[in-house]
Amino acid sequence: MKVHLNSDVAYSQRLQSELPRHLSALAKACQERDFEINLPLTTVLEFERQQLAIVQGEREALTSAGATLDKYRIPHEDFNVNELIRTRSLDDLFRNAGVKVQVISPTIEDFNDAHRRASLHLSPQVPNDKGEDEMRDLVIWAISLRVAKLHGGAVLLSRDKIHTGELGRVEAEAAKLSVVPSVDDALRLFKIETPDAKLFIELLTPLWKELPAQGLAVPAEVSVVDVRNARFVRGPSGALFALATIHVRLESGAEKAVVVQLRTPPEGPSEVHVFEAGEIASVEASALTSAAAPPAPDRAYEERLERLRKVLGE
């Protein structure tokens, strides 16, 4: 599998000497599956431009600090700011993480394709009245489609509206190009346990045996195949409310999607409710507290609130 990255996913406001956490997770996941990270040259160059702007600021700050020391005749070792503060390329950072990386330069066909789409305002570009012709995004689109067609499928990580909009969906599907907006979505696509799925399954596991009584004929062992749209709400004293659409394997071997609502009050037994997929089970903060017994004051939370109030000058 080839995994493409748009520049917005790699965007960083810090000088990067190693991959940020989310890209590191992606690199690890790809390495474990022998997937290859494909970096369009456009992404590599955009990352370089951002990093150069940051490094320039850092070098100026260090030069200025050296000048201040000199001004007050404070001795210090000579230093070369260009050697001390350096940028690293995005492909280099991925390579260092141990994953296979390839930088994909656009071909003349990619440029021609992007140029045609930009000039004629063709899909996937959103029609706009600002005269925006996002050539860079269209070049990345052209590269991703080309590679997906060549290898029978690929993934593009991008939050860009050009890549994620409706207009390009048919074309992407035809090329078997999956477009996902975040590393978490990519991990989900790779069928890797994401942090939200892991937390949901952890909460569901002690209540699993209650599911058959709610009309869900699941086997004794936890058989969650997929977790989608998981959301959580914290309540006082460690209470937690959770909601997600999960796919489970039934005892019959068939798979079924259901909406599962979990409630773990600070005291007393946890609750699970199963709804048919599509049924609305809203996350209500009020569901966190028991009507019969008001929750005990959450001292730790109150202390944190009090600290914030102090910062706010209340």
Added chain:
Amino acid sequence: MNLRMGSQLFIDVQIPLLWGTRAIVQDPEERLSIINLGGDRALLEVLEDEPAQGIPFAPSVEGFVIMDAQGTELYKVSPVAKSITPLSLKLLPVTISRDAIRVGTNTFQSNMVSGFGVGISVTENGIGLGGSVPPGLAALRV
């Protein structure tokens, strides 16, 4: 309020960093809190690097995602990188490091903002240093 945050010194300001309708505050221990002032009352969404009670969220690789009641992903918080990244909100990402506050590609470094309603404001249309509190926002009280 008086606050040092991301190398800026905010003196006698009501909201040090306003991100859309949300006040972002970093305490001296560098923990982030986010308060939405867009409703009738201030709504605490993030308290000291964690989702506040009653706020829908989902853990993510970098930290957590804050959602609205319908489950729409609003923004992502990375407590390690001290960054806030918009998801459905149309705002520039913000990172608060020891030496600077970065908003998109803009860097605020060692400024002193005194006597303004808002220290740094980030809107859909741009960013500004020192300004008045936009009308219609709730008071910053938790």
